[in-house]
Amino acid sequence: MAKAIKVENLSKAYQLGNxxxxxxxxxxxxxxxxxxxxxxxxxxxxEVNDRTQKGESDIVWSLxxxxxxxxxxxxxxxxxxxxxxxxxxxxxxxxxxxxTTGSVKIKGRIASLLEVxxxxxxxxxxxxxxxxxxxxxxxxxxxxxxxFDEIVDFSGVERYIDTPVKRYSSxxxxxxAFAVAAYLESEILxxxxxxxxxxxEFQKKCLGKMGEMSKGQGRTVLFVSHxxxxxxxxxxxxxxxxxxxxxxxxxxxxxxxxxxxxxxxLSNHWVSTSATKSAPAIREVTLSLTxxxxxxxxxxxxxxxGELKTPAAFIAFDIQNSMGTTIMQAxxxxxxxxxxxxTTIISNTSITLHGLIPDxxxxxxxxxxxxxxTYDWQRDIISFEIENSPxxxxxxxxxxxxxxxxxxxxxx
Amino acid sequence: MIxxxxxxxxxxxxxxxxxxxxxLKDVWHYRDLLVLLVRRDFVSFYKQTILGPVxxxxxxxxxxxxxxxxxxxxxxxxTENVPGPLFYMAGIVLWNYFSDCLTKTSTxxxxxxxxxxxxxxxxxxxxLSIVLSNLIRFAVQLVLFILMLFIYHFKGAAVAxxxxxxxxxxxxxxxxALGLGLGMMISAVTTKxxxxxxxxxxxxxxxxxxxxxxxxxxxxxxKYSKYSWLIKYNPVTAITETFxxxxxGKGTFSWDLFAYSGIVTTVILMAGVIIxxxxxxxxxxxx
Numbered sequence: 001m002a003k004a005i006k007v008e009n010l011s012k013a014y015q016l017g018n019x020x021x022x023x024x025x026x027x028x029x030x031x032x033x034x035x036x037x038x039x040x041x042x043x044x045x046x047e048v049n050d051r052t053q054k055g056e057s058d059i060v061w062s063l064x065x066x067x068x069x070x071x072x073x074x075x076x077x078x079x080x081x082x083x084x085x086x087x088x089x090x091x092x093x094x095x096x097x098x099x100t101t102g103s104v105k106i107k108g109r110i111a112s113l114l115e116v117x118x119x120x121x122x123x124x125x126x127x128x129x130x131x132x133x134x135x136x137x138x139x140x141x142x143x144x145x146x147x148f149d150e151i152v153d154f155s156g157v158e159r160y161i162d163t164p165v166k167r168y169s170s171x172x173x174x175x176x177a178f179a180v181a182a183y184l185e186s187e188i189l190x191x192x193x194x195x196x197x198x199x200x201e202f203q204k205k206c207l208g209k210m211g212e213m214s215k216g217q218g219r220t221v222l223f224v225s226h227x228x229x230x231x232x233x234x235x236x237x238x239x240x241x242x243x244x245x246x247x248x249x250x251x252x253x254x255x256x257x258x259x260x261x262x263x264x265x266l267s268n269h270w271v272s273t274s275a276t277k278s279a280p281a282i283r284e285v286t287l288s289l290t291x292x293x294x295x296x297x298x299x300x301x302x303x304x305x306g307e308l309k310t311p312a313a314f315i316a317f318d319i320q321n322s323m324g325t326t327i328m329q330a331x332x333x334x335x336x337x338x339x340x341x342x343t344t345i346i347s348n349t350s351i352t353l354h355g356l357i358p359d360x361x362x363x364x365x366x367x368x369x370x371x372x373x374t375y376d377w378q379r380d381i382i383s384f385e386i387e388n389s390p391x392x393x394x395x396x397x398x399x400x401x402x403x404x405x406x407x408x409x410x411x412x
Numbered sequence: 413m414i415x416x417x418x419x420x421x422x423x424x425x426x427x428x429x430x431x432x433x434x435x436l437k438d439v440w441h442y443r444d445l446l447v448l449l450v451r452r453d454f455v456s457f458y459k460q461t462i463l464g465p466v467x468x469x470x471x472x473x474x475x476x477x478x479x480x481x482x483x484x485x486x487x488x489x490x491t492e493n494v495p496g497p498l499f500y501m502a503g504i505v506l507w508n509y510f511s512d513c514l515t516k517t518s519t520x521x522x523x524x525x526x527x528x529x530x531x532x533x534x535x536x537x538x539x540l541s542i543v544l545s546n547l548i549r550f551a552v553q554l555v556l557f558i559l560m561l562f563i564y565h566f567k568g569a570a571v572a573x574x575x576x577x578x579x580x581x582x583x584x585x586x587x588x589a590l591g592l593g594l595g596m597m598i599s600a601v602t603t604k605x606x607x608x609x610x611x612x613x614x615x616x617x618x619x620x621x622x623x624x625x626x627x628x629x630x631x632x633x634x635k636y637s638k639y640s641w642l643i644k645y646n647p648v649t650a651i652t653e654t655f656x657x658x659x660x661g662k663g664t665f666s667w668d669l670f671a672y673s674g675i676v677t678t679v680i681l682m683a684g685v686i687i688x689x690x691x692x693x694x695x696x697x698x699x
Contacts, residue, residue: 006421014697027604091696095532098427098693105421118530121452123459132452135445136531164459 002072003107004188004220005093010066010102012088012244013059062088064244066102072187075214075221077235077252079228079259082380085244086224087192090114093222094190108187108220111137115192117177122166126157126176129165133180147183154209155179175202182209188220189213193227207234228256228323229400260322260360270381280306280313280375282365287382294390294408298351300382302365305344310369315347318364320380327404355390355406357398434689438534445533449541454548468552472508476500483626492628492662495569501557502656503625506583509550510591510648511616516542517595518612521603521695528696535692536685539596543588561659576665577658582674583651590647590677593684600691604698623648628656629664644669647676 063085070076078086091097093104094112119136120129130151134144144151152158155176157168165173191210211234214221225231231238231252238255240248248258268287284303291297302315317330330351362380369375389398390406398406439446458464476497483489484496491499517539521528524538564571602608622643624632629649633640643649650673657663 091529092425095423095425096529097696099425101427103427104423104425106423106425107421110423112531114530119527121456123456124452128452128455132445132448135442135448136527136533138442138533139444140441141444141448 003069004072004074005070005107005222006105007066007068008103008105010063010089010092010104011061011100012063012085012092012097013100014062014088015059062244063092063099066244066246068239068246068249070220070222072107072220073214073218074237075210075223075235077231077238077255078222078224078241079226079231079238079255080241080247082226084241086241087114088244089241090190090192090222090224106188109138109185110188110190111181111184111186112190113181113192114190116174116181120165120173120177123164125164126152126161126168129176130180133177134184137181137184138186139184143185151179151183154182154205171202178202178206182206182213186219188222190222191224193225210234226324228259229325232256232323256323268382268384270378272378278307280304280308280367282367282376282378285365285378285382287363287384289384293386293388293392294355294406296353296356296386298353298384300349300351300363300365302347302349302367303344304347304367304376306375307343308369313367313369313375314371315349316366317349317351318366318379319353320362320364321400321404322360322362323400325404355408356386357404357406358386358389359404360385434536434685435534439536439540442533442537446537446541446544449537450544450548453541453545465552468549469556472501472504472553472556475504479504479626489627490631492630494571494656494660494662495564498557498560498564498569498571498660499628499656500626501560502659503623503652505550505553505557506587506652506655507620507623507625507648508553509546510587511620512546512549513543513588513591514595514598515612515616516546517592518598518602519609520595520599521691522599522609525696536688539592539599539688542595543592547588557659571660571662573659574657574661576654579654579670580658583655583658586673586677587648587651589681590651593677593681596684596688597680600687600695603691603695619646619648622646624652628662629653633664645672647673647680649673 066089078089080086088097090112091114092099093106094110094114096112096114117133119133121132124132130148131141131144135141152161155172155178157172157176160168160172165176168176189210207230210221210223213219221235223231223235235252237250238248238252239246240255240259248255268289270285272281272283274281281304282302283305286301288299289296290299300317304313314331318326319328319330320326330349332349360383362383364377364379365381366377367375368377458467461467463470479500480496483500484491520538520542528535528538561571561573598608598612620626623646624643629640629643632643636643650669653663654665654670655663657665
C-alpha cells in the first residue's frame, strides 16, 4: 500500500507566557547563539509537556518526536485529552505553522478543515462566499463552478444563495461552509472537530459524506475528535497522543482501550492553577460518591471566588462517559440560587445517579447568571468510576451501543 | 538507502527556512484567490452605503479643497504656477496609494490571523491582494485627476503633459513596491512586537511632510538648503516629482534621483519579501 503521509521526528515547541519587553533580549540571545552555530539556549531538549506540572523553562514541547505513517485511503482518528497535542499536529499537517524540528512528507494535495467557514465574509452573498471559501481552501475557480450546483444542493440553502451570509442562521452558515469543504478535490483531508456544530441530522450527513470520501473515493482522512463514538464509527485506525507523545497507534478499538486505561486519570479533587481574577471563577471542586448500584449519590462541593455583578448565579454539571459523550446534565433546582454576599461561596450539590452502566465518568462544572452568560466553565475536571452493573447478578458486560443508562426492569 | 517503493512526495513540511524560496508556483496556483480577495475588498467596501463607489472620490476631493485653502491660499506655499487643486491632487493620488499600501500591509498578519491560523495558502497572496485592491481605488482617483487636468488645460492654465509621462508605469510599479516592501517589513516585526503599529499610525501621516505632496522640491531646496537632503532622499519624492513633471510639465526631475528611488525601492522590496517569508511560517504561534 502506498504511503500518503510520513512523519519523522516531528517536534513543536511553544513559548509560554507573555511576549513583552523581556522577549527582545531573549530573541537577541537566541540570534547570537544561532550565529555561532550553537543550540537555542531556550529550547531545553528532553522536557515533557505536562501542563499539570510546573516546568523549568518557558518553552513547552507540544509535540515531541512523533514518527508515524499513514497509508493512502485510510481514515485515521487522532485522540487524546485536552492539550495532548492534537490540534498542534493538525496545524503542522495543514501547514498553518512550521514544526520546530523534524519533517512531514505528504503525497498528493492536502486540504484542512480546522474550522467551518474560514474566510466567510458576512457582507457577501452565499454564492460569492462559496467561490471565496473554495479558493481559500485551494480550489480553482473553474473547479468550483463545475461543482457549484452540487455544493448548493448538499447545503440545502438554495433559496438564500444570493443573500448576504450575515443574514443566515448559524445552522445554514455551517451547512454552506461544510458543503464547500465536502467537495474539495484533495487526496488528503484533515478534519478537526468541526462536526460538533450543526444539527444532528446534518452532522450525520457530514459523517456520511466523510465516510463516502474515505471509503468510496479512496481518500485519506485524518479526523480529530474528543468523542470516541464518532472516532469508533468512522476510523479504522487511530493514534493516541498524550503530552505530545504517541502512546498508541493502530486499530481504533485497541487504541481506545489504551486511552481509557492509561490516559483517563481519575481524580475527585481539583484546584484551579490560574491566577485569581476579579470575575467569578471556580477555584476548587471536590467530589465524593456514596451508595451502591443501582442508585448512587454524587456529592460535589464547589468553591467559587470573585466579585459578582448579579445577586445570584446558577451552577450546572455535565457528566460525560469515557467515550466523550455527555450523557446528562444536572442543574440544581432554581431556588435557592447560589447567593453571593462576600467574595467566596461554597456550594454543596447532591446529584442522584440512577442506573449508570460501569464506566469512568468525567464531570464539567459551569457557573453563570443566565443560561447564555457564562462566568466560568471548567471542563472534565473531576471524575468518578462505577464498577458494577446496575442490574444485580448481571455478569455479561454492558456495551455503549445499547445505551448508557439501565432502567429498572422486572418480571411480574 | 533508497527504498524501491519510495513514493515521490509532493509536499515536505520541515523546520528549515529557505528565505529565498518564495513558492511562486504556489502563488500562481492560488491566483483565483487573489482575484476573489480583490473583489471581496471592492464589493464589501461599498456594501450598505448609498453613494457606493462615489466614496472613492469624496476623500481626495475634500483633502484637495482643504490643502488648497490652507497651504496655497493661507500659507502661500508655491505650487510652481500650477493651479493649486491640480498640484495637490497629483500629490495626494500618489501619496494615498502609497500610504494605503503601507498601512494595510503592515497589519496584514494581525488582520488575517484568524484566517491564516486555520488554512494554508501562500501568505504572499494577502499583501498582493492589498496592493491590487488599492490599485482600483488609485485608478478611480487617477481618472478624477486626469479629468481635472483636461478642464484646467482648456481653461488655459499653464499645464501640459511632457514625454516623462511615459515613465508612469514605472512610477506606479515603484510606488506599489515601496509601500508593499515597507509594509511587509513592518508586518513581520509586529507579529511579535506591537510597538511598530504605533509608529506607523502617527509616522506615515508625518512622513507625508517629508515628501513633496504639498510643496514642490524646488521650494524646499531654496528655503531649507541645509535639510533638503531629507526630502530629496525620501524615495517617494522622486516618484512624485516625476509624476508631476510627466502630467503637469512642472517639477524637478533628474535621472540620478529617479535611479536612486528605483534602487532603494528594489532593496526595500527584496528585504520585505525575505523577512515576510521568514516570519509567515510560524507567526501564528506568537501573534
